[in-house]
Amino acid sequence: MSGPHGSEGPALLSARVLIPFVLTGAIWGSTWFVITGQIDGVPAAWSVFYRFLLATPALFAVAFVMKRRLALTAPEHRLALIVGLFQFCGNFLFVYHAELYVTSGIVAMMFGLLMVPNAWLAHLFLGERVSGGFVRGSAVAVIGVAFLLWHEWRANPDAGVVGGNVALGIVLALLGILAASLANVVQANRVGRAVPMVSLLAWAMLYGTVFDLAFALATAGPPPLPTGAGYWGGIVYLALIGSVVTFPLHYNLVREIGAGRTAYNSIVTISVAMLLSTMFEDYRWTWLTASGMVLAVVGMVFALRSKQRR
Helix, strand or coil: CECCCCCECCCCCCHHHHHHHHHHHHHHHHHHHHHHHHCCCCCHHHHHHHHHHHHHHHHHHHHHHCCCCCCCCHHHHHHHHHHHHHHHHHHHHHHHHHCCCCCHHHHHHHHHHHHHHHHHHHHHHHCCCCCHHHHHHHHHHHHHHHHHHHHHHHHCCCCHHHCHHHHHHHHHHHHHHHHHHHHHHHCCCHHHHCCCHHHHHHHHHHHHHHHHHHHHHHHHCCCCCCCCHHHHHHHHHHHHHHHHHHHHHHHHHHHHHCHHHHCCHHHHHHHHHHHHHHHHCCCCCCHHHHHHHHHHHHHHHHHHHHHHHC
């Protein structure tokens, strides 16, 4: 495959591209289901804190091994604090609480639409152009996810006339998407581009962990100490595999094949998430959910293709 300037780049189906591409998508797809074991009898806020309490030093170690500078300037620290508040506090707290009410695979599908607020916020704050093809593809994807949410609403026996807990879960997931999108757009400014990504993420995760601790103490009381091996195994998996191992793989893919093509692993992510929900959460497929899944994936592909062409 030729690069954008005629230089030879790695083939898309070469092992150095295909293995990390599938691996990151599969790992991130599995994390949505693993989270369900973290909120079963344990306050979600404390599970978020435990996850990043372990992940933060590991990410600093990754930055050190990669020989990225860890000393940040004052503006870079302020940016890391903002990213930490939105990404590693707000986003994850909303997601964990959303999964109390909505099937994990459906929350993952909703997050597949993260590209939509990313594009519009980047247009609003960074002046990036939003193409017509992206808008049309995103609209199809939104309709598909709406079908899935409608089924989730109808299938909930406690839905009532206003959607009950499913409606609350949908709102929480939407707030999580907005928080993640704000973090993505904020770090794309001039200050963010000047600092190594892994270093920014490490400091942001540290600040976010402090916010998580304060929130957990204020809302959930003293820290619980679960005794189940499955719970702590999930913490280790989410912290080290889901939050640390995947970051270097992901950003190496961005360097190898570009951000546009790398974004396609979101299709792998949502496919794995829905497969696990079907296998372990007794998710039932109907014509409505099947057509919604197809529309969502097709719409995302068209939107990503349009964004990649730009």
